[in-house]
Amino acid sequence: MLDIQPDPTCISHRLGTGTLSLRLQDQDGKNLFKIAERVNPKRSFLFVSTVLGRHIPVRPSGHFEAIRELVSLTDQVRIPGPVLVVGYAETAVGIGAAVARELALRRPGHDILYLSTTRHPVPGREWLRFSEGHSHATEHHVLRPDPHPSLTSPDTTLVLVDDETTTGATFAELTTALIGGGVRVARVLLLTLTDWSGGEAARAVSAALPDVPVTSVSLVKGGWTWSPNPNVPLPSLPGRLEPIFPEWTAPQGASPRNGIRDWSASEAERLTRLISPKGGEPILVIGSGEHVWAPMLLGEQLELAGADVRVVATTRSPILPGEVIRDKVIFPDHFGIGVPMYLHNVPARPKGRVVVMTETDADRICPALRSHLGHGQIIDGSGQLTEFSEK
Numbered sequence: 001m002l003d004i005q006p007d008p009t010c011i012s013h014r015l016g017t018g019t020l021s022l023r024l025q026d027q028d029g030k031n032l033f034k035i036a037e038r039v040n041p042k043r044s045f046l047f048v049s050t051v052l053g054r055h056i057p058v059r060p061s062g063h064f065e066a067i068r069e070l071v072s073l074t075d076q077v078r079i080p081g082p083v084l085v086v087g088y089a090e091t092a093v094g095i096g097a098a099v100a101r102e103l104a105l106r107r108p109g110h111d112i113l114y115l116s117t118t119r120h121p122v123p124g125r126e127w128l129r130f131s132e133g134h135s136h137a138t139e140h141h142v143l144r145p146d147p148h149p150s151l152t153s154p155d156t157t158l159v160l161v162d163d164e165t166t167t168g169a170t171f172a173e174l175t176t177a178l179i180g181g182g183v184r185v186a187r188v189l190l191l192t193l194t195d196w197s198g199g200e201a202a203r204a205v206s207a208a209l210p211d212v213p214v215t216s217v218s219l220v221k222g223g224w225t226w227s228p229n230p231n232v233p234l235p236s237l238p239g240r241l242e243p244i245f246p247e248w249t250a251p252q253g254a255s256p257r258n259g260i261r262d263w264s265a266s267e268a269e270r271l272t273r274l275i276s277p278k279g280g281e282p283i284l285v286i287g288s289g290e291h292v293w294a295p296m297l298l299g300e301q302l303e304l305a306g307a308d309v310r311v312v313a314t315t316r317s318p319i320l321p322g323e324v325i326r327d328k329v330i331f332p333d334h335f336g337i338g339v340p341m342y343l344h345n346v347p348a349r350p351k352g353r354v355v356v357m358t359e360t361d362a363d364r365i366c367p368a369l370r371s372h373l374g375h376g377q378i379i380d381g382s383g384q385l386t387e388f389s390e391k
Contacts, residue, residue, distance in 0.1 A: 010022065010023050011023075011024070011030065013035040013045070015035070015037045015044060015045055016037055016044075016229070016232060016320070017037070017044040017228060017229055017232045017234060017235070018044060018045075018226055018227050018228040018229045018232075019226075019227045019229075020035060020045045020224060020225075020226055020227075021224060021225045021226075021227070022035075022222055022223070022224050023222050023223045023224070024220065024221075024222040025220075025221045025222055026220070026221070029194070029219065029220035029221075029222070030220075031050065032049065032050055032051060032066070032193060032194065032219055032220055033047045033048060033049050033050060033164075033193070033194060033220070034047075034048045034050060034056070034323075034324045035047065035048070035324065036048045036055070036319050036320065036322060036324040036325055037319070037320045037322060038317065038318060038319045038320065039235045039236075039237065039238060039318035039319070039320060040235065040237060040318065041234040041235060041236065041237070043226075044226075044228075044234065044235070045226065046317070046319060047163070047164050047194055048319075048324050048325075049163055049193055049194075051063050051065075051066040051193070052091065052094075052095060052163055052193070053094065053287075053292070053296060053311045053312055053313060054090075054091055054094075054292070054312070054313050054315055054317075055312070055315065055317070055319065055324075055325065055344045055345065056312065056324075056344070056345055057284060057310035057311065057312040057345060057346065058310060058311055058312070059303065059309060059310060059311075060296055060299035060300040060302075060303050060309055060311055061300070061303055063098070063296060063311070064098060064102075064300065066193070066219065067095060067098040067099060067102055068102055069219060070099065070191055070193065070217065070218070070219055071099055071102040071103060071106065071191070072106075073217040073218075074103075074189055074191070074215075074217055075106065077187075077189060077215055078187075079107060079110065079157045079187075080155060081110075081111075081149075081153050081155030081156060081157065081186065082110065082111035082112070082113070082148070082149040082150035082153050082155070082156050082157070083100075083103060083107075083110055083111065083112045083113070083150055083156070083157045083159060084113050084115070084148075084150035084151065084156055084157070084158050084159065084178075084183065085099055085100040085103065085112065085113070085114045085115070085159040085160075085161060086114075086115050086116065086117065086142070086158070086159070086160055086161065086174060086178070087099070087114070087115075087116045087117070087161045087162070087256075088116070088117050088132075088140070088161070088162045088170065088174075089116055089117045089118050089119055089140065089290050090119070090289055090290045090292075090315060090316060090317075091162070091163045091315075091317075092116075092161050092162045092163050093116040093256065093290050093292055093293060094287075094292035094293050094296050094313075095161055095163065095193070096114060096116055096161040096256075097114050097116070097256055097260060097293040098293075098296070099159065099161045099191055100112055100113075100114035100159075100260065100263075101114075101263045103159070104263050105263075111148065111149045111150060111261075112150070112261065113145065113148040113150045113151070113259050113260070113261050114256055114259065114260040114261070115142060115143075115145055115256060115257070115258075115259050115260075116256045116257060116290070117140040117141065117142055117174070118140070118141050118142070118143065118250070118257045118290060119139065119140070119141070119290070119316075120141075120248075120249070120250045120257070120290070120335065121141040121143065122143055122249060122250050122251075122252060122254070122257065122258075123249065124252070125143040125144050125252065125257075125258065126141065126143065126144070127141075127142050127143055127144035127181055128141070128142040128177040128178065128180070128181045129141050129142070129177065130173040130174055130176070130177040131173065132170045132173070140174070142174075142177065142178075142181075143257045143258055145258050145259030146258070146259060148259065148261065150183075151182070151183055152182075152184070153184065154184045154186060155186045156183065156184060156185050156186055157185075157186065157187050157188075157189060158175070158178065158183070158185045158187070158188045158189070159188075159189045159191060160174060160175070160188065160189070160190050160191070160205075161191045161192070162191075162192050163192065163193050163194070164192055164193060164194040164195070164196065165190070165192050165194075165195055165196065165197050165201045165218075166196045166197055166200075166201075166224075167197060167200050167201065167204065168190075168197050168200050168201030168202065168203065168204030168205060169204060171190055171201055171204060171205050172204040172205050172207065172208045175188065175205050175208045175209055176208045179208070179209065185209060185212055186212065187212060187213045187214075187215070188205055188209065188212060188213070188214045188215070189214075189215050189216075189217070190202060190205065190214065190215070190216040190217070191217055191218070192216075192217075192218040192219075193218060193219050193220065194218060194219065194220040194221075194222075195216060195218035195220065195221050195222075196221075196222055196223055196224050197216075198223055199216075201216055202214045202215070202216040237318070238318050238340045239340075240338040240339070240340075241330075241331075241332040241333070241338055241339070241340045242332065242338065243332055243333070243336040243337060243338045244332050244336075244366065244367075245332075245334065245335075245336040245364050246336050247335065247336040247337055248334070248335045248336050248360055248364065250359070251359075251381070254359060255293075256293060257290075260293075265297055265300070265301060267294070267297075267383065268294070268297040268298045268300065268301040269301055270383075271298050271301070271379060271383065271385070272298065272301040272302055272304075272305050274385055275302065275353075275355065275377070275385070277302050277305050277306065277307035277353075278306075278307070279306040279307075280306065280307070280308055281306075281307045281308060281352065281353060282307070282308045282310075282351065282352030282353065283299075283302055283307045283308065283309050283310075283352060283353045283354075283355060284309075284310050284311075284312070284346065284350055284352060284353070284354050284355070285298055285299045285302070285309060285310070285311045285312075285355045285357065286311075286312055286313065286314065286343070286346070286354065286355065286356045286357065286373075287311065287312070287313035287314070287357055288313065288314050288334060288356065288357065288358045288359070288360075288365075289313070289314055289315070289316070289333070289334075289335070289341070291313075291357060291358060291359040292313045294357055294359075295311055295313065295357040296311050298355070298357065298379075299311040308352075312343070312344070312345065312346060314341050314342065314343050314369070315341065315342050315343075315344070316333075316339055316340070316341060316342075317342065318340065318342065319342070319344060325344050325345060326345055326347075327343075327344065327345050327346055327347050327348070328342060328343070328344055329342065329343045329346075329348075329368065329369065329372040330342055330368075331343075331366040331368035331369045331372075332366055332368070333366075334358060334360050334364040334365060334366060335360070336364075341366075341369075343369065343372070346372075346373070348372050348373075348374070349372075349373070349374035349375075350373065350374075353376070353377070354373050354375065354376030354377070355376060355377050355378075355379060356369075356373070356376055356377070356378045356379070357378075357379045358378065358379070358380055358381065359380075359381040360380065360381055361380055361381065362378040362379075362380040362384070362386045365378055365388075370388055370390050371390045373390075374389070374390050375388065375389045375390065376388055
């Protein structure tokens with residue numbers, strides 16, 4: 001068990017394949033996540049964030065409030081030079097971008113570049129590659145961005161963002177890959193919603209970058225132990241689903257894969273005017289896969305316009321239905337690579353307006369997903385809005 005001081009009360013979660021025991025430094029932190037059981041023999045449990053907007057629909061205002069609280073913990077950290085922020089696909093693509101935007105607001109004048117890792121390499125823009133050992137999809141790619149001071153300055157602050165960390169191994173893998181790609185780093189910040197590493201994450205990155213200061217901040221700190229049930233076999237990963245579309249390649253300018261440095265909300269504002277929400281109107285915005293930053297920005301603007309907004313996203317992550325995952329629909333991915341995709345906690349034919357956002361063409365939104373939703377609007381990669389209605 002990780003040695004966390006002071007020793008908090010232990011909370012046990014009995015799952016089908018074993019029991020997860022948690023210890024939290026701050027018991028209020030338990031409101032930031034729930035425990036679900038995932039279909040993965042490498043790790044049978046999943047910390048499901050209540051503020052992330054991936055598996056549980058969230059209000060954009062609550063999402064960004066949590067990010068502001070997280071970034072505020074870095075206010076006393078000296079950041080004199082350019083900043084490179086990197087978020088992990090697929091779960092932390094959106095919160096990584098939100099962290100970068102909040103840093104830009106709090107530290108005006110800094111050169112800040114945001115990148116995310118991706119599972120969709122772009123021919124001609126390949127740069128770095130590394131693996132995430134416990135994931136259901138282990139391979140990560142980082143695409144080469146356009147030139148930016150954070151990529152070449154010896155005074156760069158590297159900010160790595162993820163929803164949770166346990167050992168820091170993935171942080172260390174990415175750090176090593178970035179250094180191998182020529183990035184020079186003066187200091188490292190690790191930002192997570194939950195940190196179960198007991199300091200191991202910072203130590204793992206320090207081992208990869210000796211003599212570089214590493215600071216770790218999170219909204220929740222604690223530790224866990226997993227006691228497997230020897231009488232229950234481990235689940236197998238879901239098999240491949242036959243693609244219904246040709247394989248899709250992310251375009252050259254696909255943000256945030258190629259980097260974000262402009263934090264204006266002009267496109268979200270344009271789409272909000274196009275949607276023209278009514279005051280108090282319930283609207284569910286659904287992102288797709290790694291395409292979650294634009295949907296969260298749209299949700300933010302719709303909420304500012306007076307709508308009652310929730311944001312959620314489709315995912316590759318296979319999770320068992322239960323207390324946390326009340327609804328689940330499975331469908332072939334819109335990328336055409338044979339990966340099962342899931343939408344969680346959205347009932348069939350939801351009430352209110354549904355807006356699906358995709359970076360692909362609208363017709364790549366799978367018929368099975370359209371049928372589950374029943375009705376709605378799709379905003380495609382070119383920013384065009386189309387209606388759909390299924391009987």
